[in-house]
Amino acid sequence: MAATTPSARERPLRVVVAKAGLDGHDRGAKVIARALRDAGMEVIYTGLFQSPEQIVQTAIQEDADGIGLSILSGAHMTLFPLVIEQLRAQGAQDVVFFGGGTIPPDDVAALKKLGVREVFTPGAPLQDIVDFVKRACARRTLVN
Ligand code: B12
Numbered sequence: 001m002a003a004t005t006p007s008a009r010e011r012p013l014r015v016v017v018a019k020a021g022l023d024g025h026d027r028g029a030k031v032i033a034r035a036l037r038d039a040g041m042e043v044i045y046t047g048l049f050q051s052p053e054q055i056v057q058t059a060i061q062e063d064a065d066g067i068g069l070s071i072l073s074g075a076h077m078t079l080f081p082l083v084i085e086q087l088r089a090q091g092a093q094d095v096v097f098f099g100g101g102t103i104p105p106d107d108v109a110a111l112k113k114l115g116v117r118e119v120f121t122p123g124a125p126l127q128d129i130v131d132f133v134k135r136a137c138a139r140r141t142l143v144n
Helices: 027-038 052-061 076-089 105-114 126-141
Strands: 014-019 042-045 066-071 096-101
Touching (some): 014 052, 027 042, 027 126, 052 076, 066 076, 076 096
8 A cells, every 4th residue: 555645734823913012002913813813813812911922932832923012112223122032042042033013113123133023113004914924824834
Protein backbone atom coordinates (compact mmCIF):
# COMPACT_ATOMS: atom_id res chain seq x y z
CA MET A 1 0.00 0.00 0.00
CA ALA A 2 1.32 3.45 -0.89
CA ALA A 3 2.53 5.53 2.01
CA THR A 4 0.26 8.44 2.80
CA THR A 5 1.80 11.87 2.95
CA PRO A 6 0.21 14.16 5.50
CA SER A 7 -1.15 17.10 3.54
CA ALA A 8 -0.97 20.66 4.79
CA ARG A 9 -4.27 22.09 5.98
CA GLU A 10 -5.16 25.49 7.16
CA ARG A 11 -6.40 26.38 10.61
CA PRO A 12 -7.90 29.76 11.57
CA LEU A 13 -5.47 32.50 12.54
CA ARG A 14 -5.17 33.06 16.29
CA VAL A 15 -4.49 36.60 17.46
CA VAL A 16 -4.08 38.12 20.93
CA VAL A 17 -5.41 41.68 21.17
CA ALA A 18 -3.82 43.32 24.19
CA LYS A 19 -4.01 46.37 26.43
CA ALA A 20 -0.98 47.18 28.57
CA GLY A 21 -0.10 49.38 31.51
CA LEU A 22 -2.55 51.90 32.96
CA ASP A 23 -4.27 52.72 29.66
CA GLY A 24 -8.05 52.50 30.10
CA HIS A 25 -9.00 53.27 26.46
CA ASP A 26 -10.51 49.95 25.37
CA ARG A 27 -12.85 50.97 22.55
CA GLY A 28 -10.24 50.66 19.76
CA ALA A 29 -8.99 47.29 21.01
CA LYS A 30 -12.55 45.94 21.15
CA VAL A 31 -13.34 47.25 17.66
CA ILE A 32 -10.19 45.56 16.30
CA ALA A 33 -10.96 42.31 18.16
CA ARG A 34 -14.45 42.26 16.64
CA ALA A 35 -13.19 43.05 13.12
CA LEU A 36 -10.63 40.23 13.23
CA ARG A 37 -13.24 37.82 14.63
CA ASP A 38 -15.71 38.81 11.90
CA ALA A 39 -12.94 38.04 9.38
CA GLY A 40 -12.81 34.44 10.68
CA MET A 41 -9.91 34.68 13.12
CA GLU A 42 -9.79 33.33 16.66
CA VAL A 43 -9.22 36.35 18.90
CA ILE A 44 -8.16 36.39 22.53
CA TYR A 45 -8.71 39.80 24.14
CA THR A 46 -6.55 40.20 27.25
CA GLY A 47 -8.63 42.88 28.94
CA LEU A 48 -7.08 46.00 30.48
CA PHE A 49 -3.94 46.58 32.56
CA GLN A 50 -1.76 43.65 31.43
CA SER A 51 2.01 43.59 31.85
CA PRO A 52 4.23 42.89 28.81
CA GLU A 53 5.18 39.59 30.43
CA GLN A 54 1.53 38.55 30.82
CA ILE A 55 0.76 39.49 27.21
CA VAL A 56 3.55 37.30 25.84
CA GLN A 57 2.62 34.46 28.21
CA THR A 58 -0.96 34.62 26.92
CA ALA A 59 0.24 34.45 23.32
CA ILE A 60 2.38 31.39 24.07
CA GLN A 61 -0.33 29.61 26.08
CA GLU A 62 -2.91 30.30 23.36
CA ASP A 63 -0.49 29.31 20.56
CA ALA A 64 -1.19 32.67 18.93
CA ASP A 65 0.17 33.66 15.53
CA GLY A 66 0.15 37.37 16.34
CA ILE A 67 -0.07 39.95 19.10
CA GLY A 68 -1.81 43.26 18.46
CA LEU A 69 -1.13 45.85 21.14
CA SER A 70 -3.37 48.90 21.55
CA ILE A 71 -1.95 51.99 23.27
CA LEU A 72 -3.61 55.39 23.61
CA SER A 73 -1.91 56.47 26.83
CA GLY A 74 1.28 57.91 25.38
CA ALA A 75 3.36 55.09 26.88
CA HIS A 76 3.94 53.35 23.53
CA MET A 77 7.71 54.00 23.45
CA THR A 78 8.02 52.12 26.75
CA LEU A 79 5.47 49.34 26.37
CA PHE A 80 6.08 48.22 22.77
CA PRO A 81 9.83 47.71 23.44
CA LEU A 82 9.05 45.84 26.66
CA VAL A 83 6.82 43.41 24.76
CA ILE A 84 9.63 42.89 22.20
CA GLU A 85 12.00 42.21 25.10
CA GLN A 86 9.57 39.64 26.52
CA LEU A 87 9.11 37.97 23.13
CA ARG A 88 12.88 37.47 23.05
CA ALA A 89 13.12 36.43 26.71
CA GLN A 90 10.33 33.86 26.32
CA GLY A 91 11.61 32.55 22.95
CA ALA A 92 8.58 33.70 20.98
CA GLN A 93 10.17 35.98 18.36
CA ASP A 94 8.22 34.21 15.61
CA VAL A 95 4.94 35.67 16.89
CA VAL A 96 3.99 38.59 14.62
CA PHE A 97 3.89 41.76 16.74
CA PHE A 98 1.88 44.76 15.57
CA GLY A 99 -0.36 47.40 17.10
CA GLY A 100 -2.12 50.71 17.03
CA GLY A 101 -3.40 53.72 18.88
CA THR A 102 -2.57 57.41 19.24
CA ILE A 103 1.05 57.19 18.13
CA PRO A 104 2.83 60.09 16.35
CA PRO A 105 4.39 59.34 12.92
CA ASP A 106 8.00 59.69 14.17
CA ASP A 107 7.31 57.13 16.89
CA VAL A 108 5.63 54.80 14.38
CA ALA A 109 8.86 54.84 12.36
CA ALA A 110 10.98 54.24 15.47
CA LEU A 111 8.80 51.33 16.62
CA LYS A 112 8.97 49.69 13.20
CA LYS A 113 12.77 49.92 13.35
CA LEU A 114 12.64 48.12 16.69
CA GLY A 115 10.71 45.25 15.13
CA VAL A 116 7.02 46.15 15.42
CA ARG A 117 5.68 44.89 12.10
CA GLU A 118 2.97 47.54 11.57
CA VAL A 119 1.33 50.36 13.52
CA PHE A 120 -2.19 51.65 12.78
CA THR A 121 -3.28 55.09 13.96
CA PRO A 122 -6.76 56.66 14.44
CA GLY A 123 -8.83 56.47 11.27
CA ALA A 124 -7.05 53.38 9.93
CA PRO A 125 -9.65 51.40 7.91
CA LEU A 126 -10.55 48.08 9.53
CA GLN A 127 -10.22 46.30 6.19
CA ASP A 128 -6.58 47.43 5.94
CA ILE A 129 -5.92 45.98 9.39
CA VAL A 130 -7.65 42.68 8.59
CA ASP A 131 -5.73 42.42 5.30
CA PHE A 132 -2.42 43.13 7.06
CA VAL A 133 -3.00 40.51 9.78
CA LYS A 134 -4.01 37.86 7.23
CA ARG A 135 -0.93 38.60 5.15
CA ALA A 136 1.58 38.91 8.00
CA CYS A 137 0.42 35.84 9.95
CA ALA A 138 -0.50 33.55 7.05
CA ARG A 139 2.79 31.67 6.97
CA ARG A 140 2.16 30.36 10.50
CA THR A 141 -1.23 28.74 9.82
CA LEU A 142 -0.08 25.88 7.62
CA VAL A 143 0.00 22.78 9.83
CA ASN A 144 0.31 19.11 9.02
C1 B12 B 1 -12.95 58.04 24.00
C2 B12 B 1 -11.75 58.62 24.71
C3 B12 B 1 -11.68 58.44 26.10
C4 B12 B 1 -12.69 57.60 26.88
C5 B12 B 1 -12.28 56.10 26.75
C6 B12 B 1 -13.45 55.17 26.69
C7 B12 B 1 -13.02 53.76 26.43
N1 B12 B 1 -13.60 52.84 27.19
O1 B12 B 1 -12.19 53.48 25.55
C8 B12 B 1 -12.50 58.17 28.33
C9 B12 B 1 -13.45 59.35 28.52
C10 B12 B 1 -12.69 57.18 29.45
C11 B12 B 1 -11.08 58.71 28.23
C12 B12 B 1 -10.27 58.93 29.34
C13 B12 B 1 -9.01 59.50 29.28
N2 B12 B 1 -8.40 59.97 28.18
CO1 B12 B 1 -9.07 59.73 26.38
N3 B12 B 1 -9.67 59.78 24.61
C14 B12 B 1 -10.73 59.31 24.00
C15 B12 B 1 -10.71 59.74 22.52
C16 B12 B 1 -11.59 60.99 22.38
C17 B12 B 1 -11.18 58.71 21.50
C18 B12 B 1 -10.55 57.31 21.64
C19 B12 B 1 -11.41 56.29 20.94
O2 B12 B 1 -12.12 55.51 21.57
N4 B12 B 1 -11.41 56.29 19.59
C20 B12 B 1 -12.20 55.37 18.80
C21 B12 B 1 -11.38 54.07 18.55
C22 B12 B 1 -12.17 53.13 17.67
O3 B12 B 1 -10.22 54.49 17.84
P1 B12 B 1 -8.74 54.10 18.29
O4 B12 B 1 -8.68 53.54 19.64
O5 B12 B 1 -7.83 55.21 17.95
O6 B12 B 1 -8.42 52.87 17.31
C23 B12 B 1 -8.09 53.02 15.94
C24 B12 B 1 -6.59 53.13 15.69
O7 B12 B 1 -5.89 53.86 16.67
C25 B12 B 1 -6.13 51.70 15.58
N5 B12 B 1 -5.90 50.90 16.78
C26 B12 B 1 -6.09 51.17 18.09
N6 B12 B 1 -5.75 50.12 18.85
C27 B12 B 1 -5.32 49.14 18.02
C28 B12 B 1 -4.85 47.85 18.27
C29 B12 B 1 -4.46 47.05 17.20
C30 B12 B 1 -4.02 45.65 17.46
C31 B12 B 1 -4.53 47.54 15.88
C32 B12 B 1 -4.11 46.70 14.75
C33 B12 B 1 -5.01 48.84 15.64
C34 B12 B 1 -5.40 49.62 16.70
O8 B12 B 1 -7.21 51.12 14.87
C35 B12 B 1 -8.45 51.69 15.28
C36 B12 B 1 -9.31 51.83 14.04
O9 B12 B 1 -8.84 52.83 13.21
C37 B12 B 1 -9.18 60.08 22.32
C38 B12 B 1 -8.85 61.13 21.27
C39 B12 B 1 -8.77 60.55 19.87
N7 B12 B 1 -9.34 61.24 18.96
O10 B12 B 1 -8.17 59.48 19.69
C40 B12 B 1 -8.78 60.55 23.70
C41 B12 B 1 -7.33 60.36 24.19
C42 B12 B 1 -6.83 59.00 23.78
N8 B12 B 1 -7.48 60.44 25.65
C43 B12 B 1 -6.51 61.06 26.21
C44 B12 B 1 -6.38 61.29 27.60
C45 B12 B 1 -5.25 62.21 28.05
C46 B12 B 1 -7.28 60.69 28.52
C47 B12 B 1 -7.23 60.81 30.05
C48 B12 B 1 -5.84 60.72 30.67
C49 B12 B 1 -7.94 62.13 30.41
C50 B12 B 1 -7.95 62.47 31.88
N9 B12 B 1 -7.12 63.44 32.25
O11 B12 B 1 -8.66 61.83 32.64
C51 B12 B 1 -8.15 59.65 30.49
C52 B12 B 1 -7.33 58.36 30.73
C53 B12 B 1 -8.21 57.21 31.16
C54 B12 B 1 -7.41 55.95 31.34
N10 B12 B 1 -7.59 55.25 32.46
O12 B12 B 1 -6.62 55.57 30.51
C55 B12 B 1 -5.46 61.54 25.19
C56 B12 B 1 -4.20 60.67 25.22
C57 B12 B 1 -2.96 61.52 25.02
C58 B12 B 1 -1.72 60.72 24.75
N11 B12 B 1 -1.79 59.59 24.07
O13 B12 B 1 -0.68 61.15 25.12
C59 B12 B 1 -6.27 61.52 23.87
C60 B12 B 1 -5.43 61.26 22.62
C61 B12 B 1 -6.99 62.89 23.75
C62 B12 B 1 -6.03 64.04 23.53
N12 B12 B 1 -5.94 64.50 22.29
O14 B12 B 1 -5.41 64.49 24.44
N13 B12 B 1 -10.73 58.94 26.95
